Amino acid sequence: DQQVKQNSPSLSVQEGRISILNCDYTNSMFDYFLWYKKYPAEGPTFLISISSIKDKNEDGRFTVFLNKSAKHLSLHIVPSQPGDSAVYFCAAEVTGTASKLTFGTGTRLQVTL
C-alpha cells in the first residue's frame, strides 16, 4: 500500500516557467513533509519541508503548499532553470518516531531551454 504517491512519473517545463510537482498521501498521521532532489549517481538532497501546522513554506525559488483536507502537497519552482532537471521525491513522516520517512516514487523534471 503506497502511502505517499507521486502520480506523474515525469514533467517537462520550459526554462523560466513554473514547475509544479504534486504529491498525495493517505496516512492522516503524517505531520511533516519534505521534498528531496536527486541527480543521477548521487544521494538525495534535502530541498524544502513543511509542518502540518502550516499551509505554505517558501525558500527562494521553491515553495511547498500543503492541503491537509485533501491530503495533498505540491512543490512550485519559479522560475525553472536547467539545473533543476532532476528527480524529485516527496516524503512524509510522523514526527517523534525516529524520523522514519515514507517516500513517493519520484517525478523526473526536465527543464528545457
Next chain:
Amino acid sequence: DAGITQSPRHKVTETGTPVTLRCHQTENHRYMYWYRQDPGHGLRLIHYSYGVKDTDKGEVSDGYSVSRSKTEDFLLTLESATSSQTSVYFCAISPSSYEQYFGPGTRLTVT
C-alpha cells in the same frame, strides 16, 4: 555536504555470498538509516538506528541485518545475497526528527 561516506560505492557479487555495506558519518548524529532505491518504488527503509547498539526494522528488512557498535558507523549485511537485492543502497543520518541527509549511495549487483 553532510559528512557521510559509503563504501564500497559499487559492488558485484554472486548469489549466496555475504555482503556488508558500510556507512560512516562525521556529524555525530544520533539517527542512522539504510534505504534501498528501486524503479517504481522510490526509497524504502530497510533498518534504522537510534543509538549505539539500538536498531529497528523498517519496511523491507527481510534478508538484511544491521549493526552499530560506534556512533559513526552503521553496517548493513546481506547474509546470503539474492538477485532481488540488486539495488542502490543509501545511508542517511539525522540529529533528530525531521530532515535526513543522505550519502552518495552504493550500487550493488547480485548475479
